[in-house]
Amino acid sequence: MYIQPLHEIRASLAGGRSQGVEQTLIPSVRFFWGEQHVARTPLVYPASIVLVGQGSKTGYLGESIFNYNENNYLVVALPTPFECETFATPENPLLGIIVDIEPVVLGNLLEVYTPTPPLSESLCGVAPAVVSGSMQACVDRLIACLQNAEDCRVIGRELVRELIYHVLKGPHGAMLAKLAVQSRHNGTGKAISFIHHHYEKNLSVEKLACIANMSPSVFHRTFKAVTGSSPLRYLKEIRLNKAKSLLVHERLPISTVLKKVGYKSTSQFSREFKNYFGHSPSAAAKIAYSYIKQ
Numbered sequence: 001m002y003i004q005p006l007h008e009i010r011a012s013l014a015g016g017r018s019q020g021v022e023q024t025l026i027p028s029v030r031f032f033w034g035e036q037h038v039a040r041t042p043l044v045y046p047a048s049i050v051l052v053g054q055g056s057k058t059g060y061l062g063e064s065i066f067n068y069n070e071n072n073y074l075v076v077a078l079p080t081p082f083e084c085e086t087f088a089t090p091e092n093p094l095l096g097i098i099v100d101i102e103p104v105v106l107g108n109l110l111e112v113y114t115p116t117p118p119l120s121e122s123l124c125g126v127a128p129a130v131v132s133g134s135m136q137a138c139v140d141r142l143i144a145c146l147q148n149a150e151d152c153r154v155i156g157r158e159l160v161r162e163l164i165y166h167v168l169k170g171p172h173g174a175m176l177a178k179l180a181v182q183s184r185h186n187g188t189g190k191a192i193s194f195i196h197h198h199y200e201k202n203l204s205v206e207k208l209a210c211i212a213n214m215s216p217s218v219f220h221r222t223f224k225a226v227t228g229s230s231p232l233r234y235l236k237e238i239r240l241n242k243a244k245s246l247l248v249h250e251r252l253p254i255s256t257v258l259k260k261v262g263y264k265s266t267s268q269f270s271r272e273f274k275n276y277f278g279h280s281p282s283a284a285a286k287i288a289y290s291y292i293k294q
Contacts, residue, residue, distance in 0.1 A: 005143045006053045006095040018090075021098075025152035028100040028146070028165050035093045038086035042276055044241045045126075047101045049167055050074040051139055055094030058085045061125065062228040066128040073131055075172045076101075077179040078192060082236035097143070101176070105161055113165065115173030125179065125227050127172045135166035140206055181227070187212030188222050191231070199238050200262040205231050224249035239263070240276050247284040254281045 010033045013022040040060060050057075056069035061082040068074040070162035088094035102202045131139070142159045145151040167173060177187070191212040195203065208231050209219035223231050239261040255266070258281075263269040273281045 003054055003095070005147060009143070009146055010093075010095060019094075024146050025149055026156035026160060029142070029156070030098045030100075030145065031096075031100065031146070033093055033095050034086055034088045035090045037088075037089060038084075038088075040083045040085045041278070042081060042083050042237065042241065044077040044079055044081045044238065045074075045098065046079055047103075047154065048076045049099040049101065049163060050096065051054065051078065051099070051131075052094065052096040053143070054096075055086070055088040055092060057087070057094070059083070059128075060085075061126055064228070066126075068128050071131060072128045073135075073167075075127050075129060075167055075170075075176055076125065077127075077172075077176045078125035078189075078227065079196060079238075081229060081234065081241060082126055092259055097146075099142075099160055099163055101164060105157075105164060106176075109161065109165055109168060110177055113168060115168045115177050117174050124245060129167075129170050129172050132166065132170065135163070135170070138162050138166055140187070186216050188219070188226055191219070191223065192227070192234075195231075195235055195238060199235060199242060202262070216285055239278070240273055243273065243281070244277065244284050247281055257281070264273075 009024070009031055013024075013031055014020060014033060016086065021032045023029075024031050034055070035204070040058075046234055050068060051073045052069050056067060057074075057242070059066045059068065059082050060217075061080065086094055089189065113145050138159065142156075142163060142261075145156055145159055167176060191208045194208065194211050206221060208223075209216040212219050212222075214222065220231060223229075223234070227234050243257050243261045246252045246260060247254070252260075254269075258264075258266060258269040270281055273284075277284070
C-alpha cells in the first residue's frame with residue numbers, strides 16, 4: 001500500500017488529532033490512524049475488510065492470535081467481538097482503512113463468482129490473509145481514489161466491489177460466502193442478526209435457540225464454532241461495545257446508555273464495563289482508544 005497517500009489522507013481528516021476513525025468520501029470506506037501503542041483492548045468490527053498500510057495490529061480471539069499489517073489484511077465475515085493490540089508511534093503511525101462488506105454488493109458478486117472451497121470446513125467470523133499482488137494493486141487504486149472527490153463519486157463503489165472480489169478469490173473467500181449466506185438463511189445467522197437488532201432486550205439461550213430453530217445444546221455449540229464465543233457472552237460483549245460507542249461518540253450520560261443497551265442496574269453495568277474494558281464508563285471518553293462505530 002502506498003504510504004504517502006495515506007499520510008495525505010490523514011492530514012485532511014485528522015484535524016490535529018493523534019488518533020481516530022473518520023468516514024471518507026466513499027460511504028463504505030473509513031480511514032483510521034493512531035500514534036501510540038494501545039494495549040490489548042476489546043472491540044467489534046462490522047462485516048468488513050481491514051487493511052493496514054503502516055503500523056500493525058494483533059488480534060486475539062479465543063486461543064487464536066493473528067497479525068494484520070501491511071502484508072496481511074483481516075476479513076470480518078460476521079461482527080465478532082475480539083481483543084486487539086495496536087503497535088504505533090508518532091514516527092511510525094498506524095494508518096489504514098476499513099471497507100464495509102455490504103450484503104447487496106457481496107450478493108451480486110456471488111451470483112457471478114463462486115469461491116474455491118477451503119481446505120478446512122471450519123468457520124470463523126474473523127480471519128487474516130496475505131495481500132496478493134492483484135489485490136494490492138486494487139488497494140493502491142482505492143487509496144488514490146480517496147484523495148479525489150470526483151473519483152470517489154464516479155468509480156469509488158466499483159473499486160470497493162473489486163476489492164471484495166479479490167477477497168472472495170483469496171483463502172477465506174469460501175468462508176465469507178458461506179457465512180454471508182448463513183447470516184441471511186441459517187439459524188445461527190438469524191440469531192446473530194437478532195442479537196444485533198435487539199441487544200437491549202432480555203435474551204436467553206433458549207429464546208435465541210428457538211429463533212435459530214435448534215435445541216439449546218446444538219445452538220450453543222454451533223454458535224461458538226462460528227463466533228468463538230458463547231451466545232450470552234457474545235450478547236454481553238455486543239452490549240458493552242455499543243455502550244462504549246454511545247459514551248465516546250455520542251457523549252450520552254451513563255444513566256441513558258445503560259438502559260439503551262439492556263442493563264437495569266448501574267452497579268452491574270459499571271462492574272461489567274470495567275471488567276471488560278479495564279476502565280470505568282466515566283473514564284471511557286478519556287482513554288486512548290478509538291472504538292470503531294457500528
